[in-house]
Amino acid sequence: MSTERLPLRVWLLMLPLLIVMLTVIGWPLIDTIRLSFSDARLVGTGGHFVGLHNFTKMLSNSYFHSAFFTTLKFSLWSVTLELVIGVLVALLLNQKFHGRTLLRALLILPWALPTVVNATLWRLIYNPEYGALNAALTQLGFLDSYRSWLGEPGTALTALIVADVWKNFPLVALIALAALQAIPNDIRAAAISDGANVWRRFRHVTLPYLLGPLMVALVLRTIEAFKVFDLIWIMTRGGPANSTRSLSILVYQEAFAFQRAGSGASLALMITLMITVLAVAYLFIMRRLAGEGR
Template sequence: MSRRAWFLPLPLLLVMASIIGWPLIRTIWISFTDARLLGGESQWVGWANYQHAFADPQIRSALLVTVEFVVISVSIELVLGVLAGLLLNQSFRGRTLLRALMILPWALPTVVNATMWRLIYQPDFGALNAALTQLGLIDAYRTWLGDPHSALWAVCAADAWKNFPLVALICLAALQSVPNELRAAATIDGAGPWRRFRAVYLPYLSGPLTVAVVLRTIEAFKVFDIIWVMTRGGPANSTKSLSVVVYQEAFSFQRAGSGASIALLIALISACLTALYVATMRRQAELR
C-alpha cells in the first residue's frame, strides 16, 4: 500500500480515536482510582480495584452466572437454529411466509422481548402457568422468575427465543449451498435423516455455525438489558451477570473506579473472544 493510501482512512481513524480512544483511556485511568460517579476528590489506588475484583466472591459468582448464561443460551440457540434451518430448507407451502415470520423475534428490541417474557412468566396470570396447568404438567402456578433454581433458565429461554432466528438464517444460507447432486445421491443410497444430516449437510454447516456460535458467545457474555428488565439480577443474585455488577457498582453504589475495573475485565475477555472470531474467519477463508 502506498503512503498516499494511508491518508484516505485518516479522517475515519481520527473520529474513531475521539469516540472510542478517549473514553477508553479515561476508563482505564478511573479504574486505578477510587473515583465516585458524582463528584468528589479521587485518589490513586493502583491495582486495588482489580485486586478487589479478583477477590470479591460476588464478582466470581457473577462470572459463573455469566458463563452459565452463555452456555445455556447459546446451546439452545444452536439446537433450535439448526432445526429451524433444516425445516425452512424443505419445500412446502407457506415456506416464504414462515421465513419472513422467523425474523420477527430477532427484530424485536431486547427490552420489548424481555417485557413480553416477563408477562408470560407472571406467577398470577402468566400464559406459561396457564398452559402448563391445563396440560396437567404442573399442579399449581409457579414464580418462574422468583425461584433461584429456575430464574436463570427462564431468562436464557427468553434470550434464546429472540436470537435463535439469527442462527437459523445462517444455517439456511449454508444449506442453500449444498449441491442437489449430493442430496439426490444420499436419497438414492437410502440414507436416513440422521445419516443425511451427518454426511451431506454437516460439512457445509460446520464453518458457518462456528462463526455463529462465536458471535453469539461474544454478545451473550456482555448480557445486561434482558436480565435487568426481567430480574434485576435476582433472586438471590442467581441471574446477576458481570454487566449487572458493573452497573450497580458504578451507578447504584456510585463507585466509578470499581465499576470501571470490572468493565475493563469484561472488555478484555470480549477482546479475546473477538480474536477467536477473527482467527476462525481466517481459517474458514483458508479452507475455501
C-alpha cells in the same frame, strides 16, 4: 491485502471520522483504564492511584465469582440451545411444504423485535398473577398453582435463558438455512445412491457445509450473550437474591448504584478482555474459512 503505506490524501479523507472515533471510543477507553487504577467515586474528586488494588479485590470477590459463573451458565445454555434449535428449524424450513415461504418470513419476527419489547413480552408471559405460562401449565395439569418464575432463584435464570433463546435462535436458523441452500443437489443425490442413510447424509454432506457458518454464529452469539444486560435488567434486575446477576449488571451496580467508578472500571476492563479473547477466536475462524474457500 496490500501493505503499502496509504497516501496522505487517504488519511486526510478519514480524518473527520478518526477524530470522532477517538473522542467517543478512544478517550473513554483511556479514561476507563486510568479510572481502573484509582479509587475514584462517581461524584467528587478524581481519586488516588491505588495500583492493581481494584483488580485484586474483584478477583477475590465472591460477587464477581458468582456473576462470572452466572454469565457463563447463561451464555453456554442459551448459545447451545440456540444452535441446536436453529439448525433443526433450518433443516425443517429447507424441506418443501405448503406455507414454507410464510414460515420463513415469520421466523425473522422474534429476532427483529427490540430486546426491550422481547423482555417485556416474556415478563408478561411469566407473570405470577396472570401470566400465560402459568395459565397453560395449570390448565394442562402440569402445575397445581401459579408460580413466580422470575421471583424464585431456582427458575429465574432458566426463564431468562428461554427468553433469550426465543429471540436469538432465528438468527442461527437464518444462517444455517443459507448454508443449507448452498449445498449442491448433486452431492445429496450422490450420497443417496451411495447408500448413506439420513444420519450419515447429515454427518458427511450437510454438516461439513454447515460447520463454517455455524462457527461464525457461535462466536457472534457467545460474545452477545456474554455481554447480556438489557434483557436481564428489564426482567429481573439481577435478582432474585442476585441469582441472575451477570457481569454487565455487576459493572452497572458497582459503578452507578454504589458509585464506585474505580472498581467498576476495572470490572469493565476485565469483561472487555474476556470478549477480546472471543473476538480473536472469531477472526481466527473467519481467516481459516476464507483460506478454505477455494
